Amino acid sequence: MSRARVRTKRIITKAKRTPGNRISERYLKKGKERNRCNACGIVMSSVTSKGPKSGKTQTRIYGGNLCHSCLETVLKYSARVKSKAIKIEEVPIKYKMLIIKAVEKL
Ligand SMILES: [Zn+2]
Incomplete structure (x- = not known):
């Protein structure tokens, strides 16, 4: 089965800076x-x-x-x-x- 963020529009991606100073994508659920x-x-x-x-x-x-x-x-x-x-x-x-x-x- 495909990943949840591919299946639905309710999950959005947001760039976050990690403690190791990298930038990674976080997956956040939209509110109801x-x-x-x-x-x-x-x-x-x-x-x-x-x-x-x-x-x-x-x-x-x-x-x-x-x-x-x-x-x-x-x-x-x-x-x-x-x-x-x-x-x-x-x-x-x-x-x-x-x-x-x-x-x-x-
Ligand atoms: Zn009213």
Whole structure:
């Protein structure tokens, strides 16, 4: 079987100077990609890794896609839009598409 660094792109090479003053290649594994909030981009601590969702994930609306603070904002605005207290043009652009989808779900 071929070497691991040939098989995958997850292992990168980096030049390091040894104690004997030679330069040698070190093979380093890249870190795992973490799930991020779709609106603000912070790393979500509750979702462990990208890929298929395991049994231990958030089951609420937008679970694994939005962080708690963005979800709160989206739900607030979508309730206001649905009750016609504000128009869809007045909500921040960042949340606009999410709110349109949330209004349909509510
Ligand atoms: Zn967020």
